[in-house]
Amino acid sequence: MFGLQLMLIGMVTVFAILLIVIYGSRFLVYVINKFVPAEVVAAKEKSDNVPMDVLQQAVSQITGGKGHIVNVTKLS
Numbered sequence: 001m002f003g004l005q006l007m008l009i010g011m012v013t014v015f016a017i018l019l020i021v022i023y024g025s026r027f028l029v030y031v032i033n034k035f036v037p038a039e040v041v042a043a044k045e046k047s048d049n050v051p052m053d054v055l056q057q058a059v060s061q062i063t064g065g066k067g068h069i070v071n072v073t074k075l076s
Contacts, residue, residue, distance in 0.1 A: 052072065059067045 052069070055072065056069055059069055
């Protein structure tokens with residue numbers, strides 16, 4: 001009987017500590033988001049989109065500015 005009581009007390013204690021950790025972390029995230037300003041991330045330059053820019057310029061030059069790329073699909 002003593003072992004069962006000890007196990008029950010231990011499980012309730014672990015459950016209570018887990019609840020404290022969960023709600024404490026939620027509260028900490030709330031406080032941080034409310035009082036600390038978000039970091040402003042600089043916009044990336046268009047260097048990631050170089051092939052698309054080259055294609056768009058080529059189509060624009062060939063069609064005299066009338067053609068536009070709608071979709072690009074890579075064929076394997």
